[in-house]
Amino acid sequence: MIVTILAGPGYAQAETRALLVGAWQFRSKLIMDLAGPENDLAAMETVIRGQGATDVTVLRNDGVSRTTVETALHALGLRSRPGDWIFLYYTGHGALAEAAVKGTRDGDTDQFLPLPGFDPDVKDAERFIVDKDFYTWLSLYVPRGVQVLMMADTCHSGTLHRSVDPRAMGLTPRLTLGARNVELGSRPAPRFASVLAPGEGAPVSVTRDDLPNLFYISAARDDQIAWENALPVEGAPARGFLTWSFEQGLTTPRADGRGMAADQNGDGTLAIGELGSYLNVQVRMLSGQRQESSTIIPPGRDMQGLFATVPPPPAPPAPPPLPGLYVADAKARAGVTGDYPWRILTDGQGADFVWDARAQAMLRRTGDIVAQNVKGLPQVRGVIDKWATLEALRPFLSESAARVMVGPLDNGARYPAGAPVTLALAQAEVASGPRYATVFNIAADGTVQRLYPVADQDKDGQLAPGQSLPVLESQVIPPYGADHVVALVTPHPPHDFRLLLRTVENQRASARLVAPIRDLLAKDGGQSSLSIGELYTGS
Numbered sequence: 001m002i003v004t005i006l007a008g009p010g011y012a013q014a015e016t017r018a019l020l021v022g023a024w025q026f027r028s029k030l031i032m033d034l035a036g037p038e039n040d041l042a043a044m045e046t047v048i049r050g051q052g053a054t055d056v057t058v059l060r061n062d063g064v065s066r067t068t069v070e071t072a073l074h075a076l077g078l079r080s081r082p083g084d085w086i087f088l089y090y091t092g093h094g095a096l097a098e099a100a101v102k103g104t105r106d107g108d109t110d111q112f113l114p115l116p117g118f119d120p121d122v123k124d125a126e127r128f129i130v131d132k133d134f135y136t137w138l139s140l141y142v143p144r145g146v147q148v149l150m151m152a153d154t155c156h157s158g159t160l161h162r163s164v165d166p167r168a169m170g171l172t173p174r175l176t177l178g179a180r181n182v183e184l185g186s187r188p189a190p191r192f193a194s195v196l197a198p199g200e201g202a203p204v205s206v207t208r209d210d211l212p213n214l215f216y217i218s219a220a221r222d223d224q225i226a227w228e229n230a231l232p233v234e235g236a237p238a239r240g241f242l243t244w245s246f247e248q249g250l251t252t253p254r255a256d257g258r259g260m261a262a263d264q265n266g267d268g269t270l271a272i273g274e275l276g277s278y279l280n281v282q283v284r285m286l287s288g289q290r291q292e293s294s295t296i297i298p299p300g301r302d303m304q305g306l307f308a309t310v311p312p313p314p315a316p317p318a319p320p321p322l323p324g325l326y327v328a329d330a331k332a333r334a335g336v337t338g339d340y341p342w343r344i345l346t347d348g349q350g351a352d353f354v355w356d357a358r359a360q361a362m363l364r365r366t367g368d369i370v371a372q373n374v375k376g377l378p379q380v381r382g383v384i385d386k387w388a389t390l391e392a393l394r395p396f397l398s399e400s401a402a403r404v405m406v407g408p409l410d411n412g413a414r415y416p417a418g419a420p421v422t423l424a425l426a427q428a429e430v431a432s433g434p435r436y437a438t439v440f441n442i443a444a445d446g447t448v449q450r451l452y453p454v455a456d457q458d459k460d461g462q463l464a465p466g467q468s469l470p471v472l473e474s475q476v477i478p479p480y481g482a483d484h485v486v487a488l489v490t491p492h493p494p495h496d497f498r499l500l501l502r503t504v505e506n507q508r509a510s511a512r513l514v515a516p517i518r519d520l521l522a523k524d525g526g527q528s529s530l531s532i533g534e535l536y537t538g539s
Contacts, residue, residue, distance in 0.1 A: 014083035015054075015080075016051055016053040016055075016087065017087070018048045018057070018086070019059070019069075019072050019073055019087070020089045021060075021069060021089065021092075022038065022040060022060050022092060023060070023061055024037040024038050026116050026117070031114055034228065035228065036091070036238040036239050036243075037240070043243065043247050044091075044247070050250075051307055051309055052307075052309065055079060057072045059072065062117075064115050064116060066125055067126060071191070076141075081145075081146070082143065084146045086148045087149050088134075088138075088148060088150040089152075089153075090151075090153070090154065091152075092153075093113070094226070095112055095113075095114055095182065096182065097110045097182040097184045098110070098182065098183045110131065110132065110184065112130045112131065115129065120182045124185070128184060134150070135211070136190060138150075140192070140195070140196065142195075143197070147213050147304070148214045148215065149215045150216045150217070151218075151243075151246065152217075153241075214296075215304070216296040217276065217279065217296075219240060219241065219283070219291065220292065225290065226240065226241070226291055242279060245279050245282035245283055246275075246279060248282070250270075254522075254526075256522035256523075256525070260308060261395055261396075262274060262275050262278040263308075264278060264398040264400050265400065271303045271306070272301065272305075273295075273297065274400065275306060275308075276293070277398070277400050279293045280292060282394065284411075284534070285397065286394075288366035289536075290366070290412055320392070322343045323387070323388070324342070324343045324344075324350065324353070325384070326344075326348040326354045327354075328348075335377055336355070340381065357374075360374050362379075362380065362481070369481060370387070371481035371482070372481050373480070374445075379445060383444070383445060386443075386444075389442065389511050390484060392511075393486070393514060393517060397531065398521075398531075401427065401528070401529035402425050402426060402427050402487060403425070404423065404425055404486075404487045404532065404533030405423070406422070406533040406534070407421070407422040407424070414537065414538070415476045415535065416476065417476055420475050421475060421476060423474070423485055424472070434462055435463045435489050435490065436463070436489065436494065437489050438453070438494055439451040439472075440501055441483055441485050444482050444483060444537070445479045445481070446508035447479075447507065448505055448510050448513070450501050450502065451472060476537045481537065481538060482534060482536050483534075484532050487531045488520065488529070489528060489529040490527075491524055497516050
């Protein structure tokens with residue numbers, strides 16, 4: 001006998017739906033066009049369809065207006081059922097304007113998206129969307145049983161901790177209109193009636209109480225600029241740091257070669273809290289500490305599982321691309337041309353490194369001076385090898401257990417010679433068992449320096465539950481540039497690794513540490529933590 005079971009409404013399979021919006025051609029003298037959103041939008045569509053989404057709406061450039069976005073979101077809400085996910089994504093410029101209603105929890109400014117054709121003097125409501133508009137539409141058009149992940153790869157406002165050195169070309173801010181005082185015109189009321197069931201929602205108010213079904217990820221904090229740049233893949237086009245990190249987190253494996261990199265505890269489920277932690281550390285590293293993503297999660301829902309599914313086993317990894325090095329001085333360029341782990345470029349556009357031989361300075365694609373007193377081939381190689389180590393470690397970063405904190409200046413600031421520096425390792429959660437900290441520094445020239453444990457009173461580096469590493473105090477001394485404090489926290493003392501650290505101390509040999517760190521992270525099954533604190537020094 002054959003029995004056919006018809007799935008009723010309570011058994012319908014949950015679906016993932018998406019509205020992907022990107023703008024990079026603005027047709028404006030005030031707003032520069034961007035290169036990254038076109039690539040971001042294509043990549044995000046591939047990722048979300050790879051997660052099983054078949055209901056995907058894509059709006060781009062002239063197809064993006066207030067009406068088209070609102071209409072598409074309303075239609076998605078009508079098609080969605082309890083248990084579904086809606087992924088709402090935007091990539092492009094962001095800006096600030098005077099708030100129409102001041103004195104609320106949002107402050108006295110409105111964050112808004114200038115759309116193609118935006119002109120601050122015309123005040124055409126079709127050419128911009130304010131953050132409050134998205135909130136209103138989500139409040140009215142998406143049933144509460146439908147979960148929403150909203151991601152914006154754009155900046156809201158910002159000031160730079162460090163300027164971008166013009167000798168390094170390629171880093172572009174996703175901030176428009178600069179410091180201009182913008183006043184937006186009036187905006188129309190919602191075009192459509194609410195799709196919520198009676199009693200399901202509450203009236204929309206200017207206080208904008210948090211929606212219980214909305215998870216929000218922004219590319220940068222409110223006081224930061226979001227950036228786009230060519231990413232660490234040979235020949236890669238410009239991308240937004242947040243979008244690229246999201247793509248990598250869902251499509252590349254962890255240190256053990258399994259699952260998703262963003263699933264940091266390796267339990268096969270990607271929780272929103274895990275994703276937020278993964279994106280934050282990735283964006284910080286890619287932007288040279290200029291940018292730090294932010295995740296807003298409804299109270300008590302950090303462990304909410306995302307729609308993400310485990311990808312198929314990855315293909316064997318390709319050899320990492322050789323970084324591009326640009327040297328303007330012909331004589332100096334001849335001294336670093338040969339069979340070395342880099343490519344010599346004919347101009348500085350898109351270069352991973354720029355060596356200013358006359359100033360004896362090495363710059364990185366983020367626009368930072370990462371090493372000073374770089375006189376010739378040995379120093380150039382030390383710097384490039386050091387950054388290859390960091391790039392090899394970056395996919396394995398996990399701050400779910402602990403994070404390196406550099407102070408006392410704000411994250412990303414440059415410390416002058418002789419300035420005091422404090423280093424702390426803050427545990428993010430109470431451990432179920434003992435944890436052991438191993439901390440070392442990779443100096444600007446690639447030299448490895450042990451920091452903790454180094455003395456008998458360090459007691460094998462063991463951290464009591466909830467205890468943070470005692471603050472380490474130091475001061476800025478040569479070599480100047482970019483130092484990277486690496487903290488490895490493991491459930492067992494890594495004796496062999498510490499022996500290796502002592503062996504390579506005071507040598508430019510950080511590359512020898514990559515495989516042992518990867519193996520420790522893979523062996524501990526998500527119980528270990530790897531954090532890197534970036535410190536910029538010198539004038």
